[in-house]
Amino acid sequence: MAIEVSTTERIDIVDITSEVAEAVPADIDDGMCLVFVQHTTAGVVLNENERGLLNDITRAVESLVPADEDYEHDAIDDNAVAHLQATVLGESVTVPVVEGELDLGRWQSVLFVECDGPQTRRVSVTVIDG
Ligand code: ZN
Secondary structure, three states, X not given: OEEEEEOOOOOEEEEOHHXXXXXXXXXXXXXXXXXXXXXXXXXXXXXXXXXXXXXXXXXXXXXHOOOOOOOOOHHHHOOHHHHHHHXXXXXXXXXXXXXXXXXXXXXXXXXXXXXXXXXXXXXXXEEEEO
């Protein structure tokens, strides 16, 4: 199945944990859930959904791949920085499933990270019964 995610900022972080959890069938005792972003300028990470930390992640992404560089891809569609930021973040996370629930750590959330927003995106969720 897939989740639609809409954002309002160029770099924007959306907690999609509850949408991902809804995609997990209750009858899976022991399995895996793959959350996969089907885009080249957005990513997904596991971390804590705390407002200050979300701002810090945004700042870290901006500082790891600064916007004011001369990137070759900008000659094509002027969004090289977003591609590079998405590359650093990664396009997928895998979460264990135990008794129909995401087996996340106490402070872990599934965070979609838009790098070229605002946009509406598609995130695929695949659950494998182990
Ligand atoms: Zn591009």
